[in-house]
Amino acid sequence: MLACWVGQADAQPLRVGVYHNPPKILADDQGRPGGIFGELLAEIAREEGWQLEPVQCQWSQCLDWLASGRIDLMPDVAFSEERAARFAFHRTPALRSWSQIYTAPDRQLTSLLELDGKRLAVLDGSIQQQFLAQLVDNFGLVVTWLPVGSLEDAFDAVIRQRADAVAANHFIGNQQALSRELVASPILFQPSKLYFATPLGRHPAVLAAIDRHLDAWQADEGSRYFGILARWSARQTDWQPPPVLWWGLAALVSALLLALGFNLLLRRRVAEKTLGLQASEARLNTILDSVEAYIYIKDEELRYQYANRKVCELFGLSQAQIIGQRDTRFFDADTCARLRQNDLRVLQQGERVAHEEVNYLSDNGEPRTYLTVKLPLRHPDGRIYALCGISTDITAYRQLQDDLHHLAFYDPLTRLANRRLLLDHLHHALASSHNTGYQGALVLVDLDNFKNINDTLGHDQGDQLLLQTAERLRQSLASTDTAGRLGSDEFVLILEDLNPHATEAVMQARDRAGHLLEQLARPYELGGRHYTCSASIGIAMFSDVQGHVEELLKAADLAMFAAKADGRNTLHFFNKAMQNEVNQRSRVEAALRQAIDHDQLELHVQPLVDSQACVTGMEALLRWQHPELGRLSPADFIPLAESSDLIVLLGDWVLRQACRLLADWAGDPAMARLSLAVNISPRQFRHPDFVGRLRQSLQHSGADPTRLELEITESLLIDDIEQTIARMAQLQQLGLRFSLDDFGTGYASLGYLKRLPLNQLKIDQSFVQDLLTDPNDEAIVGAIIALGRSLDLRVIAEGVETAEQAERLRQLGCTAFQGYWFGKPASADHWRQWLAQSDGVARG
Structure with missing residues (x-):
């Protein structure tokens, strides 16, 4: 079948969808595929002997024609799970791209959240539209979508003020923004891999050939692949000032030289230097105000001498109102003391200080976490005259870290240790018991008839019961103990530092577990009414299993089931009688081994x-x-x-x-x-x-x-x-x-x-x-x-x-x-x- 298809490919041209998305894909003067993808495909077609038949279309129209088989090959298609269900892709990405938001200079955006209430122009059916739609929905933003047929129409919509911003890939975005005097925002998203695509189940040999050529070219830095990329990159950035500009400047300089004498020439040079410094300062301020960090300068008296836009926004004051003030104007006393200590290390000892700061503003008292770097500013002779501070707000990052850490190590409902953290503590407890000689015990707690509470009162009340149970466990803990939740209604206590003598340790564990049993049997208040829910407790001493965590868990589990068998609302220690069940498991193990051997x-x-x-x-x-x-x-x-x-x-x-x-x-x-x-x-x-x-x-x-x-x-x-x-x-x-x-x-x-x-x-x-x-x-x-x-x-x-x-x-x-x-x-x-x-x- 593959041979037959290849034979047909020689006789029948390969229909290629071409839409206008320079520099990635476009139609040249003869209507042939051009741009980066067009030239790559032309090179592959030349070596493979393919005949290409360009079919010009709009983006969404191209995708529909590709799905229906009206065209055979579509360049510049980003991979997604949804598209993989409609189209076939090759393996090696032909190009890598990302997307960006572009706006008019007077309507610049600095973060994704500022899209709320804005009109956003997007290419209809594009992957940017799908990704942003999910993103703004997750953040609860309200965005008015303006789907268009081409990216030129999308950028024109911003020029005509029918849209506030446009989303596009950076290749065409930078080009269109430059030609229309738009600006690129710092909102980058969706790094993607771009491929050629065929109708699903069609032309596998074409995709295999494309992969073969891309693999070979991308492994060779001198290949035609990198030549095409360099050529099209140069076309985007290659700009020279018009000659008339140079002539005008030359005429102006000549006129000034003829009109001014020697003294005026000196004054002009001084003025030029002054203007140059002012322009440099203006550019520097623009850069510093564009950075998403808090940048400031303090003198030797710890008074502010400079503050960028972010600092002004933080304090809610203009730069003129901040200059000359000290930290006591803006922060609480504890924060000021910490800031002063670090500032003096920079000013008096010349240290470069890098650390995390938790600062409280004096007006609202909300803590914010910053990653701060402070370094000394020196005169030419080496004397320190000021410090420069650069602080980045990492409050959200730290909160996310804390949330992920808690999700990883703690039960989300009860806030007790989860299974992973319990196992880790149990390993340490067994090792400590072995090294110190002090006994320990694992206490497994299972609530009796918890399912009935869930079924009769609902899961919300069941959760309340679990929360109250967790609180009673916390109240019963000694300083060296650990409490956690293993499963739905199953809890664990790790008791450490019990008496070195086995008999005394067992009595301590029994007394502690008995007291806990009494606490858990007290009525619970659920939905304004009182309910009683007892517990069954299984106890395994560390010495029962000779330091093996899994065996210890099994022993406590067996003891807990024995407590349930004894009528519930009781506790039971692991003992030799339970070994009978272990023996039964051994018989099942032998039967399983035979089952594997005999299929x-x-x-x-x-x-x-x-x-x-x-x-x-x-x-x-x-x-x-x-x-x-x-x-x-x-x-x-x-x-x-x-x-x-x-x-x-x-x-x-x-x-x-x-x-x-x-x-x-x-x-x-x-x-x-x-x-x-x-x-x-x-x-x-x-x-x-x-x-x-x-x-x-x-x-x-x-x-x-x-x-x-x-x-x-x-x-x-x-x-x-x-x-x-x-x-x-x-x-x-x-x-x-x-x-x-x-x-x-x-x-x-x-x-x-x-x-x-x-x-x-x-x-x-x-x-x-x-x-x-x-x-x-x-x-x-x-x-x-x-x-x-x-x-x-x-x-x-x-x-x-x-x-x-x-x-x-x-x-x-x-x-x-x-x-x-x-x-x-x-x-x-x-x-x-x-x-x-x-x-x-x-x-x-």
Whole structure:
């Protein structure tokens, strides 16, 4: 088929959409494609023997014709998920660009927030319009959109005052702004990659040829690619003053020289120097007033000698009103004392001081955080006569850091430590107990019948109960203890520095837990009424497990379930009797090992869908039907496997089956385009031979590695993050993609996300479950979607069970979904038949 198409390409010209967007794409005098994309395409066509047939059109018209197949190739198309559903793109970007806001000189904008209430001209259907629409909606801004057919019309709309500003890519924006005497604002957004695009499923050989040439040219700095870029860049900036200007200046100078004598010449030179200094000062003031920083100069008496526009705006005074004043006029006493101390270090000792300042204005008392650099100004002989300060307001940045830190380490509802922080504290507590000899205990608290409170009173009252429970836990803490929330109604206390003698330590833990049990049994005030909700407590001493965190958690969990079995509202210590359950788990482990060896497991799949409910991939889910034990849930045997090396064998079996499925799907038109996601446990991922085994499975099966997606959990990021990143990079080179599963449950350090080669975040289903009733869950989901968008990551919500949940997720900006609403896990054959008989759209 490829050979037939290439033969047809020789006979039939390649229809190329051409719209006017210089210098990237335009039609030359003969109507042929010109500009950067036009010349690149001409070079490729010449080497490939293509015949190009230019088709001139407006931007939105070009895209419609491309989608319908009326044109075969469209240059200068920015990639987006929405466009990827309509068009096919090559792999290597032909050009990189960004967008900017342009205004008239007398209507300049300095920040995105100033777009509120403004009229904004945009290219109809452009990616700038889509991106800005989402952005202003997120900030709650009101913008009047003026869609136009071409960017020339957009810039003309600003000239004719039909629009206040125009959004355009910087290539044509700078050119149009210069010719129309408009100015570029400091509002930059949406760095994008630009490609050639074809109708979806058409002309793959054309895209492959374009990639081949771009790869070769971009690797060679002397190639025709860089020559074309340099030539068109020169055309934008190459400007020479007209000769008449030079003649006029020469005539003026000659007339002055003839009219003035020697004395007048000297005076003129003095005047020129004075004017030059004044002009330089004016330019410098313009620059300093344009900088988004607070710049000021203080003399040796700490009086202001200069203040730029930002300082004037901060104090609400003119520059004349600020000059000569001291900090006591503007700040409170504590702030003035700190500022004076640092100022004197600069003036008296000549130090360069760089630090963070938290300042309070005297009139409103609101704290603002600044990153400040202060340096001495000296006379030619080295004497210090003043200081110059440059302060940048980082209040919003610090607040964002605090919010992200709290999201990463603390439960958003109760403000107690989350699972990640608890595990970290537990590691330190065990190490400290080992080093000091003092005993410790892990206390697991589970509220009895909490579900009944939620069902009868609603989730809002259930949240109030959790908040009051968290407060009672805080009141019971000693200075060295830690309290946290593990799950819905499950809390943890880490008791440290108990008596070194085991018997005494047990008694201390019992007394502390007994007192807590009494506190939790007191009535709670919910909605103006009193309700009683008891708790079951499980206690595991550090010495019970010899310093292993996971074993300690298991022991406390077993003890807690024993307390529930004893009738609830009681506490129970871990003891040897509970080992029977551990033995039962061992029997299940042996059965699981046999099931792996004899292929008694099944691999089911569940569909992943996009915003249009079209199936884009599948997730592999493990099922086990034991001949004696019956159907066992993955929740029963997966944790068991993870606690031993069995997870490595189980993971290898799943990956082999997944690769075989992908290879089988490649020959089926209904399945060939789908990706397959496989969950990878941390222990399996860290196995030294994991990469080699996976590579071997891919080679033996013949599966396309680009269709395989590995889902890792946030727990993988706890230990040795550098090794994790390196191993992910190895797998990425094979073509595999990565998804961060169960995101938001508290393990991941957000600072590592930008370093990980991730393609996707999966919102944990616990947030989706209460999305419609819990404002906290909705806020977390919105934050995760915004975070994914800012990091250029696809975000998928799992556990979507209702149409209402799916619709709310779409409103929050989510574009990918998984859950029972769109399809339950079933065999691969079931979904193969379903896709073959349907149009590939799930019921949601």
